[in-house]
Amino acid sequence: MMKPFFMTLLGASLLIGCTQSQADQKDTAVRFVAEKTAPSGPPFSPVVEAGGVYYLAGHLGRNPKTLSYEPNIAAQTTQTLKNIGQTLSSVGVGMSDIVRCQVFMTDIAGFSEMNRSYRQFFPTNPPARTTVEVSGLAAPDALIEIECTAVRN
Amino acid sequence: MAKTKTDPKRMLITLSEGEKNYAMSRAVVQGDWCFVSGTVGYDYVKGELPESAAQQAQNTFANIMAALKQGGFELGHTVRVQYTISDRKYMAEVMPVIQKHFGAILPAATMVIADMVDEKMKIEIEVTAFKG
Numbered sequence: 405m406m407k408p409f410f411m412t413l414l415g416a417s418l419l420i421g422c423t424q425s426q427a428d429q430k431d432t433a434v435r436f437v438a439e440k441t442a443p444s445g446p447p448f449s450p451v452v453e454a455g456g457v458y459y460l461a462g463h464l465g466r467n468p469k470t471l472s473y474e475p476n477i478a479a480q481t482t483q484t485l486k487n488i489g490q491t492l493s494s495v496g497v498g499m500s501d502i503v504r505c506q507v508f509m510t511d512i513a514g515f516s517e518m519n520r521s522y523r524q525f526f527p528t529n530p531p532a533r534t535t536v537e538v539s540g541l542a543a544p545d546a547l548i549e550i551e552c553t554a555v556r557n
Numbered sequence: 558m559a560k561t562k563t564d565p566k567r568m569l570i571t572l573s574e575g576e577k578n579y580a581m582s583r584a585v586v587q588g589d590w591c592f593v594s595g596t597v598g599y600d601y602v603k604g605e606l607p608e609s610a611a612q613q614a615q616n617t618f619a620n621i622m623a624a625l626k627q628g629g630f631e632l633g634h635t636v637r638v639q640y641t642i643s644d645r646k647y648m649a650e651v652m653p654v655i656q657k658h659f660g661a662i663l664p665a666a667t668m669v670i671a672d673m674v675d676e677k678m679k680i681e682i683e684v685t686a687f688k689g
Contacts (some may be wrong), residue, residue, distance in 0.1 A: 429670045432589065432689040434636065438663050446652070448666035451638040454687035455589060457571050459637040462667030508669045540670030544639040551639070 437495055446542075452490045455547065458497055462508070463487045464546045473544040473545040477514035480547045481521035486520040488552060489525075497554050502531045505552040512537040570627045571599055572620060573655040583620075591686040595641070597678045610647040610679040614654035617682050623647050625686060633662055634686035641660040641681045651680050 438449040452459045463479030464487070466473050474480040489499050509518060515535065523530075531552065541549050568586040576583055576594075584593040598613025599606050599620065607613055622632050638659065642651060659666075664684070673681060 434689040436663050446666065447656055447663055448665040449683040452665045455670040459665040459685065461665040538669040538671040549667060549669065551602060551623060
């Protein structure tokens with residue numbers, strides 16, 4: 405994979421929340437963390453930080469070493485969450501900072517297997533989660549896609 | 558546009574009266590944030606949904622931009638997007654439209670393929686925007 409680069413698109417000045425009793429800072433920064441992709445490739449960033457909230461693109465279970473998709477739902481779930489962890493670590497955020505996940509599966513029959521793998525990544529305080537079955541994912545070999553939102557704890 | 562009774566800072570954005578039938582707003586603005594509902598490719602002026610997936614995508618972006626504008630936002634504020642398309646075969650048609658609108662914005666994106674509530678709908682796009 406290519407090295408991520410950082411691009412600040414909007415003004416990153418911080419405003420002080422003067423009207424609030426607490427002297428907290430209002431986080432108004434927006435940061436797009438983008439991989440260099442071909443101009444014709446899908447236009448997205450793996451993660452966008454906005455106002456202290458980290459929005460992740462949907463992640464898939466492709467092994468970054470073999471560049472192929474893991475063969476079953478258990479392994480793809482594990483690889484997907486490892487890939488999410490990798491993206492989060494690039495912005496200094498951890499798995500325990502994830503507050504919400506949306507799980508898309510091409511076959512809901514794999515729900516229990518998905519959960520067994522998923523649980524390993526969230527042994528305590530698992531995030532809010534929605535799981536839906538879809539008829540396909542953008543990558544034909546993908547069995548699962550997970551989109552999540554994180555807020556630094 | 559109407560404000561809720563409970564929170565005068567919240568702005569509810571409507572593009573079509575039909576949205577009320579589904580107990581939804583086209584978008585909700587709260588502070589620096591704008592949450593746009595899943596939006597499809599109706600042409601609200603002509604009152605029709607075009608056949609072409611590419612034209613549906615084009616209209617969908619126009620509708621999203623109209624909703625964002627009502628709330629004081631623009632497409633460049635988008636930080637997250639979710640695309641749902643009804644069939645993989647439409648990807649080639651809609652990608653140039655997506656590229657045209659988001660090629661320089663690069664929001665965090667997710668794309669899935671799933672059935673729509675109306676089989677004539679070929680693409681639905683949901684965005685979250687932040688002004689910062």
